[in-house]
Amino acid sequence: MSDAHGVPFVDDAGDTASRAAEAVARRSRGRLLAFLAARSRDIAAAEDALSEAFAAALAHWPAEGVPHNPEAWLLTAARRKLIDAARRQGTQAEAADELLVLAQPGFGDAAPLAIPDERLRLLFACAHPGIAPALRAPLMLQTVLGLDAAAIGQAFRVPPATMGQRLVRGKARIREAGIPFRVPEPHELPDRLDAVLAAVYAAYSEGWCDPGGAQPQRRTLAEEALWLGRLIASLLPAEPEALGLLALMLYLESRRLARRDAAGEFVPLAVQDTQLWDAAQIDEAERALRLAASLGRPGRYQLEAAVQSAHARPRGGGPADWPAVVQLYDALQLLTGSPVVAINRAVALSRTAGAEAGLRALQAVADDPRVTTYQPYWAARADLLAQTGHTGLALAAYQQAIGLEIDPAVRRFLQRRSAALQR
Amino acid sequence: MQYMLMIHGDEAAEAAMPEAAMQALMGAYGAYTDAMMTAGVLVAGERLRPSDTATRVRVVDGKTQVLDGPYAESKEQLGGYFVIEVPDLDQAITWAARCPSSAHGTIELRPIWPM
Numbered sequence: 001m002s003d004a005h006g007v008p009f010v011d012d013a014g015d016t017a018s019r020a021a022e023a024v025a026r027r028s029r030g031r032l033l034a035f036l037a038a039r040s041r042d043i044a045a046a047e048d049a050l051s052e053a054f055a056a057a058l059a060h061w062p063a064e065g066v067p068h069n070p071e072a073w074l075l076t077a078a079r080r081k082l083i084d085a086a087r088r089q090g091t092q093a094e095a096a097d098e099l100l101v102l103a104q105p106g107f108g109d110a111a112p113l114a115i116p117d118e119r120l121r122l123l124f125a126c127a128h129p130g131i132a133p134a135l136r137a138p139l140m141l142q143t144v145l146g147l148d149a150a151a152i153g154q155a156f157r158v159p160p161a162t163m164g165q166r167l168v169r170g171k172a173r174i175r176e177a178g179i180p181f182r183v184p185e186p187h188e189l190p191d192r193l194d195a196v197l198a199a200v201y202a203a204y205s206e207g208w209c210d211p212g213g214a215q216p217q218r219r220t221l222a223e224e225a226l227w228l229g230r231l232i233a234s235l236l237p238a239e240p241e242a243l244g245l246l247a248l249m250l251y252l253e254s255r256r257l258a259r260r261d262a263a264g265e266f267v268p269l270a271v272q273d274t275q276l277w278d279a280a281q282i283d284e285a286e287r288a289l290r291l292a293a294s295l296g297r298p299g300r301y302q303l304e305a306a307v308q309s310a311h312a313r314p315r316g317g318g319p320a321d322w323p324a325v326v327q328l329y330d331a332l333q334l335l336t337g338s339p340v341v342a343i344n345r346a347v348a349l350s351r352t353a354g355a356e357a358g359l360r361a362l363q364a365v366a367d368d369p370r371v372t373t374y375q376p377y378w379a380a381r382a383d384l385l386a387q388t389g390h391t392g393l394a395l396a397a398y399q400q401a402i403g404l405e406i407d408p409a410v411r412r413f414l415q416r417r418s419a420a421l422q423r
Numbered sequence: 424m425q426y427m428l429m430i431h432g433d434e435a436a437e438a439a440m441p442e443a444a445m446q447a448l449m450g451a452y453g454a455y456t457d458a459m460m461t462a463g464v465l466v467a468g469e470r471l472r473p474s475d476t477a478t479r480v481r482v483v484d485g486k487t488q489v490l491d492g493p494y495a496e497s498k499e500q501l502g503g504y505f506v507i508e509v510p511d512l513d514q515a516i517t518w519a520a521r522c523p524s525s526a527h528g529t530i531e532l533r534p535i536w537p538m
Contacts, residue, residue, distance in 0.1 A: 134513075157516050373462050402451055403458025406517075408526040415447055 017061035021054055024070045030144040032075055034122040035115055038181040040082055043125075043143055043171040049085065053077035071115060119144055120235045121181040123228075126170075127195040128179045135170045136199035137206075142167055144231075145224050155206050155221040193236070197245045197301060200228045204249050226253060233288065243292035244301030250285035251308030254278040266413040274315045282312050303332045307344075322351040339365045340374070347380050355387035375404040379414060386421050394421055425466060425508050425535040426515040431499040432528030434473050451523035459507065464518065468505035499528055506535065 029050070036046035053074045067073040126139035138156060141147045153163030173179070184192040207222025229246040236242045258276035261267050289305050307328045310321040329345035332338075342365045350358025362381055371377040382397035398418035405411040440448070452470075459465035474493035481488050493500060502524070509515050512532070519530040 157520060158513065162512070373458070399454045399457050400461060401454075403454035403456070403461075404521060406520045406525075408523075411451055411523070412447065415450060 014062040017066055018058055020061060020066040020070060021057045024057075024074065025054060025146070028071050028074075029146045030119055030122075031115065031117055032071065032078065033143055033146075034118040035075065036078055036082065037125075037143070038118040038121050040086075041178075041181065042175045043122075044168065044175070045082060045085055046078070047143075049078040049081035050074070052081045075115060117235070118181070119231065120183050123196050123232065124183055124192060125174055125179050125181045127192070127199050128174070129192075129195065130177055130179050131170055131173065133195070133198070135166055136195065137203040138163060138167060139170050140196075140199055140228065141203060141221075141224060144228065147224065151220075155203075189239075190241075193239060193241060196232065197241060200225050200232065201245060201249070201301075203228070204252075222249075222253065222256075225249065238295065240292035240295040240297050241299040241301050243288045243295075244299060244303075244305050247285040247288040247292065247305035248301050248308060250281045250288065251305060251312060254281035254285065254312070260409065264409060266407070266409040268413070269311060270320075277312070277315055279315070282315065285309070285312075298331075300332065300335055303328050303335070307332075320351075322348055326352055339368045339371050340376070343371070343374075343377050343380050346384075350384055350387070355384045359384045359388060373404055375401050375410075378404065382414075382417070386417075391421060424511065424515075425506055425537070426512075427533045427535055428468075428505040428507065428515075428519050428522060429501055429531040429533065430503045430505075430522065430524045430528060431531060432502045432524050433498060434500050434502065436527070437502070438473075448523055455521060455523055458521070459505070459518065464507045464509050464514075466506040466508050468503070470503040471501060473502075474500040502528070 033043075033046055033050055036049060037043045040046050056077050057070070057074060061067070122143055123140055126143060127136040131139065134156075138152045141152050141155075142149070149164035149167055150160040152158075152167070153160040156163065158166070183189075204222055204225035207220070207225055226246075226249050229242075229249050233239075233242045233246045254277050255269070255272060257278070258272040258274070259267055267273075285305065286309065289302065289309060292302050292305075307325055310324045310328070313319070313321050325348040326345065329341055329348055332341045333345060343362065346358045346361035346364075349361050359381075362377075362384060365371050365377070378397045378401035382394045382401055385391075385394035385397055395418060398414055398421070402411055402414045402418065405414060437445075456465065456468065459468075477491075477493040479490040479492065479494055505518075505522075507515065507518055509518065512534075515532050519525060519532055522530050524530065
């Protein structure tokens with residue numbers, strides 16, 4: 001980077017060129033990569049070619065000026081690099097195949113809008129059943145959004161070098177196992193789309209863990225996931241679950257500011273200042289959810305978004321709609337059989353039918369091994385036990401919840417609850 | 424697999440901690456240890472006295488040399504450890520993140536070399 005006192009002409013041109021390259025990188029990287037990868041079927045090679053093309057842009061644009069159509073310039077440069085790389089690689093039959101694919105019509109057409117948007121195909125390749133579920137979101141974040149392995153590793157609490165190796169192996173697997181870059185047929189779409197949405201939601205949830213924004217890269221992760229959610233909903237406008245997930249993430253995001261007080265302490269939903277909720281995000285969520293419902297195919301994300309919609313009702317001054325929440329969780333439980341849903345349902349039930357009823361409902365999952373190291377189960381159990389006067393058992397459950405919590409602010413909140421019970 | 428969680432923290436900051444915060448930290452450690460026991464992952468673990476109580480020992484030319492203080496002078500000192508038994512690094516990382524000191528110090532995770 002140049003400073004303000006450099007040689008003016010060269011620096012201006014260099015600055016303009018690098019700013020232009022950065023802008024294109026931000027705006028079009030995922031699109032260009034998807035286009036290249038869908039044809040070469042080799043994400044890593046396409047990434048290398050694209051970074052070489054960006055480097056060439058930084059070398060050429062300051063002298064020659066920023067081209068009229070930067071995307072097409074980059075695509076042409078990247079295509080040349082890909083063909084060169086294929087030639088260098090030797091194995092002639094394979095190289096010839098790749099070249100044939102790369103020479104297909106439409107490759108590198110001049111008009112920017114003529115570059116088709118293949119990001120959906122790339123997303124479906126990343127979330128293919130042949131890719132380990134835990135690797136799907138990292139692959140999407142790297143390929144479509146261009147996040148580096150260190151940032152992704154940070155966000156998913158995996159060492160950068162380990163995450164880097166996993167991503168390299170994942171891309172090699174896509175190439176070597178012949179995982180296709182295509183949008184699944186209608187009959188297979190529901191399952192396959194579910195994998196894509198689950199990966200996006202996993203990324204969002206990781207980013208959600210840090211509502212105070214103390215760790216910038218996690219906050220960014222939530223924003224990136226939201227961006228992916230919007231992209232998928234816009235590319236598949238007739239898929240209600242894509243809209244449902246977008247609505248769900250928007251509802252959660254709308255309360256981000258309200259989840260912490262001025263001192264950085266955790267504020268539970270029930271006592272949040274509704275003035276701090278982001279009204280525009282809630283409105284966008286409501287619109288997405290209504291649109292999804294109008295398509296007449298309910299699903300997990302729509303139901304979860306509907307739960308959040310019921311929780312958002314206090315914005316209008318009314319109470320949260322707990323009977324609706326219980327019904328929605330009933331439907332979700334039929335659909336997913338998830339112990340997490342059962343826990344949430346038990347808490348909602350305690351608001352309509354009393355703490356005893358909630359506790360009985362919670363007991364149904366008590367033997368599920370998945371809940372024994374799941375903090376919200378112990379926190380819910382502790383609250384309900386406290387409400388029913390079982391102070392000793394409640395304290396023991398708080399102890400488990402405190403011991404399992406990762407977020408220091410939530411841990412302090414649980415400690416305060418526990419301490420209040422001992423007084 | 425077994426991992427050692429080595430807890431490195433700033434002793435000076437810890438010593439300056441208000442009494443209530445220190446009690447909360449100790450309480451959180453109690454809960455953390457309980458949760459590890461309940462999950463069946465805890466093999467061992469202890470808190471260490473501050474690094475100014477450390478003694479270094481080595482034998483040079485057959486003579487035992489004894490020195491005051493910790494092996495490495497640094498901003499963060501080893502203050503305790505846990506040994507846990509978990510299936511893989513990801514789960515070890517999850518437990519390390521739950522350690523109350525991970526919010527202000529650093530947890531170093533090392534796989535134990537099985538003998």
